[in-house]
Amino acid sequence: MLLGIDVGGTHTDAVALAERGGCMETAASCKVPTDHDDLLGSVTAALRKVLEDVDPATVTRLNLSTTLSTNAIVEGKVEDVGVFVSAGPGIDPHHFMPCRHFFALDGYVDHRGNEIRALRPNQVEKAVNECREHGIRVFAAVGKFSTRHPRHEKLMRRAICACKDENACDLADFVTMGHELGGTLNFPRRVATAYFNCAVWRVYNDFAAAVERSLADIGLGHVHVNVLKADGGTMPLEQSKLMPVQSIFSGPAASVMGIVALCDIVHDSVILDIGGTTTDIAVFAAGAPLVEREGIDIGSHPTLVRALKVRSIGMGGDSAISVLGDEVRVGPNRLGPSACNGGERPTLTDALNMVGESSLGDVEASRRAMEAYGDAHSIPAETLAERAVEYASRTIHEQTRKLVEEINAKPVYTIHELLEGKQVVPRKVYLMGGPAESMRMPLFSRFKLSVEVPSDYSVANAIGAALTRTTWDLELFADTERNVMFIPSLSYRENIPSSYTLEDAKRDALNQLTMHLDNMGVSLDKGEAQITHASSFNMVKDFTMAGRNIRVQCQVRPGVTRKMGSV
Numbered sequence: 001m002l003l004g005i006d007v008g009g010t011h012t013d014a015v016a017l018a019e020r021g022g023c024m025e026t027a028a029s030c031k032v033p034t035d036h037d038d039l040l041g042s043v044t045a046a047l048r049k050v051l052e053d054v055d056p057a058t059v060t061r062l063n064l065s066t067t068l069s070t071n072a073i074v075e076g077k078v079e080d081v082g083v084f085v086s087a088g089p090g091i092d093p094h095h096f097m098p099c100r101h102f103f104a105l106d107g108y109v110d111h112r113g114n115e116i117r118a119l120r121p122n123q124v125e126k127a128v129n130e131c132r133e134h135g136i137r138v139f140a141a142v143g144k145f146s147t148r149h150p151r152h153e154k155l156m157r158r159a160i161c162a163c164k165d166e167n168a169c170d171l172a173d174f175v176t177m178g179h180e181l182g183g184t185l186n187f188p189r190r191v192a193t194a195y196f197n198c199a200v201w202r203v204y205n206d207f208a209a210a211v212e213r214s215l216a217d218i219g220l221g222h223v224h225v226n227v228l229k230a231d232g233g234t235m236p237l238e239q240s241k242l243m244p245v246q247s248i249f250s251g252p253a254a255s256v257m258g259i260v261a262l263c264d265i266v267h268d269s270v271i272l273d274i275g276g277t278t279t280d281i282a283v284f285a286a287g288a289p290l291v292e293r294e295g296i297d298i299g300s301h302p303t304l305v306r307a308l309k310v311r312s313i314g315m316g317g318d319s320a321i322s323v324l325g326d327e328v329r330v331g332p333n334r335l336g337p338s339a340c341n342g343g344e345r346p347t348l349t350d351a352l353n354m355v356g357e358s359s360l361g362d363v364e365a366s367r368r369a370m371e372a373y374g375d376a377h378s379i380p381a382e383t384l385a386e387r388a389v390e391y392a393s394r395t396i397h398e399q400t401r402k403l404v405e406e407i408n409a410k411p412v413y414t415i416h417e418l419l420e421g422k423q424v425v426p427r428k429v430y431l432m433g434g435p436a437e438s439m440r441m442p443l444f445s446r447f448k449l450s451v452e453v454p455s456d457y458s459v460a461n462a463i464g465a466a467l468t469r470t471t472w473d474l475e476l477f478a479d480t481e482r483n484v485m486f487i488p489s490l491s492y493r494e495n496i497p498s499s500y501t502l503e504d505a506k507r508d509a510l511n512q513l514t515m516h517l518d519n520m521g522v523s524l525d526k527g528e529a530q531i532t533h534a535s536s537f538n539m540v541k542d543f544t545m546a547g548r549n550i551r552v553q554c555q556v557r558p559g560v561t562r563k564m565g566s567v
Helices: 039-053 068-074 121-133 151-162 187-199 201-217 250-262 348-354 363-376 381-408 436-447 457-467 502-519
Strands: 002-007 011-020 023-033 061-065 082-086 102-105 115-117 138-143 174-177 224-228 234-236 269-274 279-285 310-313 319-324 327-334 428-432 450-452 472-479 484-487 492-495 529-541 544-556
Touching: 002 039, 002 250, 002 457, 011 039, 011 457, 023 039, 023 457, 039 201, 061 250, 061 457, 068 187, 068 201, 082 121, 082 151, 082 187, 102 121, 121 151, 138 151, 138 187, 151 174, 174 187, 174 201, 187 201, 201 224, 224 250, 250 269, 250 279, 250 310, 250 428, 250 457, 269 381, 269 436, 279 381, 310 381, 319 348, 319 381, 327 348, 327 381, 348 363, 348 381, 348 436, 363 381, 381 436, 428 436, 428 457, 436 450, 436 457, 472 502, 484 502, 502 529, 502 544
Parallel strands: 002 061, 061 224, 082 102, 082 138, 138 174, 269 428, 428 450
Antiparallel strands: 002 011, 011 023, 224 234, 269 279, 279 310, 319 327, 472 484, 472 544, 484 492, 529 544
């Protein structure tokens, strides 16, 4: 039995999936209100409810999608971080400093991993002492070329970890080193990613520890727990404690993986997940989800966090209706539940009830709220409802069109490959989320495309979470002149012979990826780990070949372990 939980802006959804007759089916599902002041309580409530129909002893895996890290950043509930960088010549690193306690240290390593200038111990010590005076307990250490050699990052961490606070306890509770974030050479993105990883570390780890205690209390202490990542994969809960930044924007990833699990998509398509607070818009090219290849932006800071390409807009079933002049609007604010569910302000769901597209909750309460709000603005209730639904469908259509235009203005990258010269032309729309069935006809009228609402559409996110497989990627670098091979994200380094080849590098990269996942308790099927990039460049010195510079990327791509109803 597999469990999936998706913590959304309005509801927390849970599903239990079982294999019956060789097919995956929904054994139980539920929705509970999301309490943003107590996300753990929402998760626990959803688990307890779905377990009313499921024997906990039969559960083997729980995949969880949480908004915790995203909410902490959006709401400014992050921890102060001490960020230490060694940059060397080039752009001033202060141009992309992410926080107040930012220290650009002398010393640098070049692009081949050679130390050109050593760090100054007294300068590092001064920075550490300043952080101690401000009570900082989490740190990021980032060198510009640390993916070639992490010497300076390790020296910075050693100095930080050697320092004691006023109580003679270790100063540092956690240190992120930039090279652990992957092999991509993008110093500004690496700095921002390391910062955010530290900024949410404590709030995320407190939550993760509480989840483990809660699972033990309800009889699920034996279950393997994974957390969704923004790229549409999962990572073991233990690993997520070290890389909480990867859990940012995992909710939209659950949307995409939910539709992958429920539908066979082969054409250019639009996926709309209409929740209570937002609508997530995703686009598939030739049946495959698109990705943010370089990484997502968090606020104004570009990061290395790879993510599925999804746009969220403030339009959902609980989005409040408002009137501005002669225009009826919906969203982006949610001012409480819909009137049909006990709220006071009419919402999109109330408008859908009014026009007969749905009959959710107390339909008469929707009518009363629409009439009262319409009277206050001299608009008949029926007209108010019609114009609200029309505004919502028009807004979703316009935002989808803008997203497609942006996609077509750049190279198109799917989770599988770069599609050279591809222009995305959607041929179908897939709807999911609570209001999906109610919005089918309004959106069909607007898009003029076939609109499909799959079974289990209201808990599709949780299904996507339950079936998403663990993904990982790594980059291997080899310099045969210096006789060294290095995998930054694993902090793995070994000596190699001058005869080391590209084929040797491919083999080692795949072996290291497989072993790393195996150490995390994840076993791979044959072919799941694949080479995504391989290159070898000859290095010339004094007109003769001095060696080869080799780079290999490999990964387990995002996907689902099984599709619903599949054998």
